[in-house]
Amino acid sequence: MFFFEKPSAMRQLQRLFKSPNTVCVAAEGHLLSAEEPGTVRADWKPWRFETLPIVLDAIPVRAGRNRSGQSHAPKLDAIRQALRGADRVVIATDPGREGSMIAWEVLEHLGWRGPIDRLKLGALDDLSIRRAFAAMAKEPDSGGRDYAAYLEALCRQYEDYHLGLNGTRAISLRLRPPAFREPWRFGGVQTPTLAILADLETRIRDFVPRDFFKVGLSIVTRGGAALELWHAPKDRIFDAGVAETVRAAAARWSGRLAVEQKDVRRPPPKLFSKDTLARRCAKRFGWDPQHTAKLAQELYDKGYLTYPRTESEHLPDSQKGDAAAVVAAVVSVLADCAPLVPAADALVVRSGLKGHYVRDPGEHHAIVPLRKVPSGAGLAPDLSRLWELVARSFLAAHMPDGIDARTTVSVEVDTPLGPRRFAVTGSVVRVPGWRAIYGAEADADADAVPGKAKRDDDATVARLPAVGDGDAAKAAGAEVATAVTEPPRRITRGELPVVMGRLIDQVDDPAAKRALENPANPNEPKGLGTAATRDTMLPKLMKSHYVALQKGKDPSIEVTEVGLAFLAAVRRVFPAYGDPVGRAMFEAELGEIGRAPTRAEAVRRAEAFRRRTRDRVGELIGAVAGSAVLDVAPGARPADGPSRPPTPAMLAYAVALAERKGLKLPRGLKGDSRICRTFLGQHGEPRPERPAGAAGGAGPRPPSPAMLRYAQNLARQLGTDCPDNVSEDFEACRRFLDAHAPGTPPRAAPAPRGKARAGRPRRGAAAAAGGDAPEAAF
CATH class of the missing domain: 2.70.20.10 (Topoisomerase I, domain 3)
Structure with missing residues (x-):
């Protein structure tokens, strides 16, 4: 039984199979998903600090669902049925940890105990497929080695599950200020990635031009x-x-x-890795890295590009002989390049780390085109542009120096x-x-x-x-x-995966640089995450409102006050999780599981890692338990829903208050009513006590001193007098402000006290707080 990741790859190989005893199945991604804690134990469903840490020896799984919401249970049943008649399984999912896990987790879930081989398909053209079969035949223990890669992926999932679950709950319950409504999401890779951006944001904000x-x-x-x-x-x-x-x-x-x-x-420049291709496409086409990854995967599935989820920018020496045939295929499509490219016997082949061919390029080599090329109008425009970009890079790599x-x-x-x-x-x-x-x-x-x-x-x-x-x-x-002098540049959306992979370029400390070096492969230093997951970090950070994108073709990433506050809380309680270099070292140790020489050694290393993860989770909860809620500056922006600008009256009062008290307006106040409201709540004068006779509507209540002062200033600017009852009646003062404050729309007649007007939001100066207490702005 051949186990594929996608039906498209399965079809590429099925046309080559002649034996009637070969069965093929395709997973279409992960078929299993982790159980929620509340389904394991009822007391783990509500968020309560006393139930932490939540620790499991193994993550329970169940049949997942596809993007349409349909259960994967029927597909699992079909694979179970296919296994009953099989005496051997060949895993033919995409090469790499993720592909290995897609197959192994299903086989283990279904209880398969028979022999397993691993077919690593670096590309889906006929020649590459035959080479992959030849390599599998020379490696009798290919399944055992692949099991080590699966265990590494499983350990990454184990850590992500426990750190995300416990860290998010603990920090949200104990450290998050009350003004923040949404959870403060925490992750082993996500949080150090935020640290890179936040440290840069601090340097930019603290920068003083000279x-x-x-x-x-x-x-x-x-x-x-x-x-x-x-x-x-x-x-x-x-x-x-x-x-x-x-x-x-x-x-x-x-x-x-x-x-x-x-x-x-x-x-010529180096060939493309997944991250450098994403950066180039963001710079040239304005594409999101996830869009680039999706297109590259589609071109791989169609047999036009090699495997795209790679960290390498080199090719193996063994492929030097393929260059002439690939170049000839490419120029048959890119006709304008045909007169520029040297003859087959004159192509330039550069070897060594400064060239394009090396003895060992790593787990997967650079992204390059294949002999199979698109013809006519067979590709969508974006697919065509991406293929041409990679194809021209390959041509350039085999041409003379400029x-x-x-x-x-x-x-x-x-x-x-x-x-x-x-x-x-x-x-x-x-x-x-x-x-x-x-x-x-x-x-x-x-x-x-x-x-x-x-x-x-x-x-x-x-x-x-x-x-x-x-x-x-x-x-x-x-x-x-x-x-x-100019401040540092912000990292852009397309650059972030490169930054995570080449953390060594972001540090200045010589000791940290030495720690991040990779002697086995100098061109791939230690970094954060994997090539397959780096472009998922930015959407997670944006979902948590830790970062925001500026405008532009390849927009820069700006860290919000929420992100800075969250990272400050993490570093105060557990500094190791806010250290990108430390995390990169930790990831390198995690990679040792996948490089275990035997299955037994991989199991031993994986169990040691899981124990270490459980210990780290316990230490994190203990550190959070002894810490106080973070004190956040009024400029920190709560993350509960979209923001709206403050009303003109609210903004005018904030400006006047800042001038009178010698305060600096918080960043973002003029565009976000929540920041403005927090500032006014901290620095505005308290409302006067309502006279006893005014309780329960027995008489008019007076406006606050600040509200009255603003009305009097406004009257002087208009060259008029305030109505007589403005100084004694809050409603009269509010009507005057609503009628004359710059930019304030007229207010409809108020509903009787105690009866809300359904579906009509309150507007105007007196509703500056935007909610249940219209006078809160004053």
């Missing part, structure tokens, strides 16, 4: 050629006096030019502070090489490190005048130009 200075030197040669050179040292000049000293010396300079001419080779002729003109100026170098560089394309495949887009594909400030580039010009080394020249003038 002026720095560049010195420009205009020179003219004896032959009349004019040039502008710049002194912009790596260690920026922040002292205006230093800049002026350098400028004055430069203005008196005369001497000879140093001209350096050299060819600069530009090799060569730029680069000329640098420099002079050395003696100053009272020592010699200072002034320079300018000009560069022209001498040999386009692989860049011919991309045309004008070639240079646009350079990717900066996410989360870092923009680098200062050397002064460059498109074309330099004809000057020679040693030509005499003198200064024609000098100037000081002022620039401003």
Whole structure:
């Protein structure tokens, strides 16, 4: 019995099977889902801190449901029936932990104890399928090794289940401030990912711009050629006096030019991993990483691309011989590339970590096209664009380097502070090489490190005048130009998976960098999560209102006050869960389960991991139990439902209050009535006690002092007097404000006291609190 992950993959192989004794089944994803705690024990259903920690030796499972809500029970029954007549099972799900788990969890649930082989299909074209069968035949213990991968995935699920369940309940019950209505969701990978974003958000918010200075030197040669050179040292000049000293010396300079001419080779970029492909598609097409992953999976299922859920950017040395055939297939579709690509015997094959082919690229190699190519109008537009992007990357990888002729003109100026170098560089394309495949887009594909400030580039010009080394020249003038330091860039939606996978690029501490290195595969350092799950983190963080997306083609991720408050609570109670580097180290240890040499060793490592998880959960609950509710600033934004702007009267009062008390308005107050209401509740004057005679409607109640003061100020601005009863009657004061406050719509006649108007929200200045107590804004 062959066990596939999807019917599409099953159909690709069924056409090759000739034996009538072969049975095929397809799972269509995970058929089992974890039971809710309340179905295991009734007292675990309500959220009560005294029932924590909730710990299970194994997660109970049941038949899950598909996206349409239909139960997977019939499919499980069909697989059970197929197993009854089988003497061997071949797992042919997608390669990787997730694919292994899809099959193994069903086989174990159904009690299969027969022999199992693992067929790893890196691609679904005929040649790749035959190679996969040959590899399986050479590995008699392929099933045992795959069981280790399954146990690693199972342990990840075990930790996610227990940490998410216990952490979310504990933190929400004990640490979450009352103003927050929704749960504070917690996760082993999700929370450290938030920490990366929150630390960057803090650096951006705390960033104070500083002026720095560049010195420009205009020179003219004896032959009349004019040039502008710049002194912009790596260690920026922040002292205006230093800049002026350098400028004055430069203005008196005369001497000879140093001209350096050299060819600069530009090799093609690396091939795509899942994360780098998502980043490129986000940058070029504005696609969400999950959309890119879905398209790549569909192209894999159709047999046009290799397996897409990979962390590698390299191919194995064994596939060097395939390059010519794949290139020929690709250019049969991309006809514009045919004249640009070298002949089959002249293709460039680069080996080593700086090239494209290595001895061991990891569990799965880079994403590349196959001999099978789409023809005609067989693909939807987005699928076609993605295939072409990957195909051009493969072509570029087998083309010659680009060569730029680069000329640098420099002079050395003696100053009272020592010699200072002034320079300018000009560069022209001498040999386009692989860049011919991309045309004008070639240079646009350079990717900066996410989360870092923009680098200062050397002064460059498109074309330099004809000057020679040693030509005499003198200064024609000098100037000081002022620039401003820039904060780090926010990480974008498309960059987040790359950041999680290459955490090493985000840390500056040398010890942390060394800890994140992977000596076995330097191109794949330790990171957070797996290639298959990284693009699911952002939707989870957004669902919890920890982050929000800004506008743009590839929008930047901004951490909200909720996210900052939640992370502060986690780090105060259990700092290890807010440490991305520590989590990456932990993930590397978890990966050792999947690399166990035998099934017995994998079982031993998995059980040790589960014990450790149970201990960590107990420590987390103990730490939360001894901690107090977090004190959150009024700018923290509650996450209960969509926000709406405060009313003009409410906002005007908040501004006046801040000016009078010398306070800073919280971030987001002008656009969110909840933040404004929290600020007013903390800093506004308390309402006066209602006279005894006013209780129960026996008489009018007066407005609050702040409400009356706002009405009097408004009257002065309008050049009129307040009505006589405004100072004594809250309702009269409210009517005056509703009628005259800027931007406030007229209010309908109030319903009799004690009778609500169904379906009519209250509006206007007096309803600024937006709820049951209209006077709360004042």
